[in-house]
Amino acid sequence: MRRILLTSALPYANGDIHLGYLLEAVQTDIWARFQKSRGHECHYVCADDAHGTPVMLRAEAEGVSAEDLIARMRGEHLRDLSAFGIAFDHYGSTHSPENRELSAEMFRKLRAAGRIAEREIEQLFDPERGMFLPDRYVRGECPRCGAAGQFGDSCEKCGGVYAAAELKNPVSVFSGAAPVRRSSRHYFLRLAADGDFLREWVFENIADPGGGEKTIPRLQKEAANKLREWLSGELRDWDISRDAPYFGFRVPDCEEEKYLYVWLDAPVGYMASFMQLCARGGMSFEDFWGENSAAELYHFIGKDILYFHALFWPAMLKNSGRRLPTRVFAHGFLTVNGEKMSKSRGTFITARRYAESGLPADALRYYYAAKLGDGIDDIDLNLGDFVLKYNGDLVGKFVNIASRVSRFLLEDFGGELDGEAQSGEGFSAVVAPILALSDSLARDYESRRYHSAMRSVMRAADSINGYLDEKAPWVMRKDKTKRAQLHQTCSAALRGFHLLTAYLLPVTPQLADDAAKFLQCGPPQWAGLSPLPAGHRVGEYRHLLRRMQNENARALIQAEESCA
């Protein structure tokens, strides 16, 4: 049995869960459910990312304490994610005692290892607000093209990149005051010292924990390419402290009021969340995070935060006596109808909006699965396509199988399956080929080629539908002498349906649950999966899914526009 710990990136406490984040949560959740269904020990943890300037400012604007704000946001995030069947084993917060402790320990160990540098740096400072200004909070004219109202890091007009201090006529976004330069002592993670280690670690191949004979790359090809950019030169030190006012953890053993940068304690939040789970579940924290841990550790992330997880984080772990991630899985962004999600276009769809629209969570999960591969490409949610895929695949093909034969089984055989669970014509024509799919399907799931897995499952559903057309049980039914054949055909089709339900369970847990109720079996686990036995009795069939209407999907966008 494998021991696996996996994480999704931490949702930030200053924003709502949207369909883009759900892409990641669903991708991770499918993998977690798959591993569990295969009988492995698997823990899926996540947490709210609670610290940083934006949270502090928003709390101020709302007139509430930061603690109250993040508690509320965490509740909303958890509610939204739960509505999509994201089954965390634990969902913590980076603003927790455990994380405070682990972050401080991390910092101290890094310092003891000689990896912390201190330097005076000069930054823009808002004299009215009395705070240093992150680049994002300074606007001014682009030093290259002169475009007005540009942010302090890059120009939207000409694409130029510069330092905030280079902006002409800069103003603070908060007060409108002209920022002044002021220097302050900052702490840095000395990344350059780990250049050789990172170049090795990032590009290295590892033994396949999934049992494959060949070694596999630690990172996806595209991800490795991206990292080559940083790794090809000298690595710069990473600024990991912020001056007050800031919402976060104090820098340990520092007399001035300085805070750990949110991105320092955010990944440590993975550890803290798991630590809380351990307290509940009896696992040993060190088994998973100790330097010589034999457990597997995976981070699912968006491609935008790759360097945090593949550069800073490994460096932090290595120099603090911790284990390193087994692999890091990056995915692309979500676009809606071919375009970047946009509030003004109404395509910035929140999880809540979707849930309230009444569209089934499994529909989105299935659609994502049908499009997700192991790459880093963006995924497009095309609403028309979305409706067609759900109706065509899940309703028309998959659920249709149960719908086609259940009445015959119920009316003619009292819901009982025939005696040939492991032999006979129906078995060899329908059941055996689906059993034989197991290994290649498992490989697809394991390597996150969900789209390939979904194609295989649907091809199998096609074959059952084809089998039913060929056998025409509705014709057999009129001939009393063909009663045994009728029984066999319907039983085989339903056994096939049951097996496919198990294959689909990681993707569509609600559907699998409902199907299991109809089949009167437990949630079909992949480990030890076998055809429903002779004489097994199924329940009365009620529609497991409803067809989706185009209007429902379109309303996702319209509804957003009306309140934009």
Next chain:
RNA sequence: GGCGGCGUAGCUCAGACGGUAGAGCAGCGGAAUCAUAAUCCGCGGGUCGGGGGUUCAAGUCCCUCCGCCGCUACCA
């Protein structure tokens, strides 16, 4: 500006190691009527963004151009 990614049938996308272009949906033509206008069989449809190169052979490797997108470390 630098670096990276993408560009394959009307649509959404597959295509490890280079070897005569694939799926689903849509369209067209049949069949069937058990099933949620669900199902099955068959058909048409692509200069694989343009151009050049390597090779007996390139969507697949190299160069170049065009288009779209992303990243560029103190936004998270």
